[in-house]
Amino acid sequence: MAPHAALAEIGVAYELVEIDRETAQTDATYRSLNPLGVVPTLVDGDTVVSESAAILLYLADRYPEARLAPEERAQLYRWLVFMTNTMQTTMLRLFYPERYGDGGVAAHMEITRGEAEGLRQAIMRKLGLQTATDLMRYARENGFTFGSPATLAASRTGASAH
Secondary structure (H helix, E strand, O other): OHHHHHHHHHOOOOOOOOOOHHHHHHOHHHHHHOOOOOOOEEEEOOEEEEOHHHHHHHHHHHOHHHOOOOOOOHHHHHHHHHHHHHHHHHHHHHHOHHHHOOOOHHHHHHHHHHHHHHHHHHHHHHHOOOOHHHHHHHHHHOOOOOOOHHHHHHHHOOOOOO
16 A cells, blocks of 8 residues: 555656555466565566565655655664564564464454554654554654655554554
8 A cells, every 4th residue: 555655745657556455466467466465566677576665765766856765774674673573573473373373363462453553552652653643643753755765654553544
């Protein structure tokens, strides 16, 4: 979903081809683009990019005028990798507990909910904020676009701007 939002932010025309996870694993045409059979995949001419974080970084480089990423990217890289490696892993366990066990799934979900909440609180503390609304206000006031660490944190934690 983040790549879709980045494309909308850029304002470039694109074609969305929907494919579910199971079909992506087995469809020969899709696997020719993405041998791992994971979603999403971006095709831009002869360039094929998979993995949401990689797609966001590619789009930031491809369309610098959209200002999806700051010139100094150290913090962007830090937060994007944190989101992909730490937060997304926790969220996958929260949203798909059946993938991680059978009889103890209910107990596992309670642990995972606590981990997810702990991650959200850690991000908010790091930014010195109290609520998701504060986070979105912080992003707007500091000129962050969708690709900024603060806005990505809000989008991954379920915050929305009103």
